[in-house]
Every structure is written in structure tokens, then in C-alpha cells.
Amino acid sequence: MTINSELASQHLETGDRLQQSGKFEEAIALNKIAEVYYDQQKYVEAIASCYQALRHQPDFAAAYKTLGNILQAQGKIDAAMRAYSKAIECNPNFVEAYVNSGSMFYKQGLLDDAIMYYHKAIAIQPDLAAAYWNLGKILEQQGRINEGFFYLKKALDLQPELAK
Structure with a gap:
């Protein structure tokens, strides 16, 4: 899915407004926007959207997983691991965070982990x-x-x- 920058900006502005209204659904929307930016390799914007989602919903595991994916794509392995760990802390049954953590351990040569x-x-x-x-x-x-x-x-x- 491709989205132009102007449309993405509008989505972020909408996300900011909705975030202030205190709705969890809006954190989900912000995370989806982060995923779109991630797919476009617009990492700064993607990270900003993740942080907006987390400001709105601090225990939102999916936003931590998305943040981990973005950081991993940037080669920031330790930061990605922290994000995946936080996702698991927020949701101990979040299978994607376990798989992503496993992949990060593999990349570090920590095969037993x-x-x-x-x-x-x-x-x-x-x-x-x-x-x-x-x-x-x-x-x-x-x-x-x-x-x-x-x-x-x-x-x-x-x-x-x-x-x-």
C-alpha cells in the first residue's frame, strides 16, 4: 500500500486530534499509520507515529512491535530488542513479538535464546x-x-x- 506524504500528514494530524480525545481506537490508527510509513521506509515518521500511539496507550503491545520492526530495519538491534521485550511485557501472549525476538537473537548469534x-x-x-x-x-x-x-x-x- 502506498500513501502520499500529504495524505499521511493529514492522517497524523487526525491521529493527534483523536489521541487527545482519549480513544484507544485512535492509538490503533496511529500504529497503522506507522506501519504504512515503515513500508515506505520513512522511518522517522514511522517512529513518530509509534510514539504518538504509545503516548495515547502506553501498554499498546502492537505499537512496541511496530517500533521494534522499524528499529530493526535501521540496524538498531538493541533498541529493537527493548521494544519487542516491552511488547511481550504488555502482552505475554503476543506471538509476533516472540518470533521477532527470536530472529533478533539469531542475528546476534545467540542461538539458544x-x-x-x-x-x-x-x-x-x-x-x-x-x-x-x-x-x-x-x-x-x-x-x-x-x-x-x-x-x-x-x-x-x-x-x-x-x-x-
Whole structure:
């Protein structure tokens, strides 16, 4: 989805006005605007929208996850990890934050931590193919071929297009 800057500005202004009215739905709207900016690689605007959403709703896990994604895209791994941790703190069953944390641990070479987070994601959402796939790849990398194969097969059973 592409949105022009003028329209995005109008959305932000609307979000600011609605934020002041104290409605949670508006924090959701601000987070969606942040996601649009993120998709456009307009990171400054995306971060500003996340912070607006969080000022309105300080325990809004989705906004922390979006913020983590933006920071990760900028290569700010530690800050992204803090955002994902805050998302999990706000919502201990937020599976996307666990998967994203697992990916961040993997990128840092902290494979045991990544494995733990993927297991948590699977425990919360047993049909999440991406978590099985990522877990399987890490286990293969560690030389745990049989275990890795089990998780990769499970991922493909759930989402066959992963093989492509």
C-alpha cells in the first residue's frame, strides 16, 4: 500500500486530534499509520507515529512491535530488542513479538535464546509455520539434523509454500 506524504500528514494530524480525545481506537490508527510509513521506509515518521500511539496507550503491545520492526530495519538491534521485550511485557501472549525476538537473537548469534523464543511462540500459537521453520533452520545449523528436520517438516505441513 502506498500513501502520499500529504495524505499521511493529514492522517497524523487526525491521529493527534483523536489521541487527545482519549480513544484507544485512535492509538490503533496511529500504529497503522506507522506501519504504512515503515513500508515506505520513512522511518522517522514511522517512529513518530509509534510514539504518538504509545503516548495515547502506553501498554499498546502492537505499537512496541511496530517500533521494534522499524528499529530493526535501521540496524538498531538493541533498541529493537527493548521494544519487542516491552511488547511481550504488555502482552505475554503476543506471538509476533516472540518470533521477532527470536530472529533478533539469531542475528546476534545467540542461538539458544532464539530457540527458546521460537518455542514460546509455538506454545502460544501451535500452527505458526514461520516459528517452526526458523527453529528448524537453527537446529540444522547446530548440527541437530533430526530435530531440525522435524520442525522444518512441521512448517511445510502447515505452509507448503515455504518450500519455494
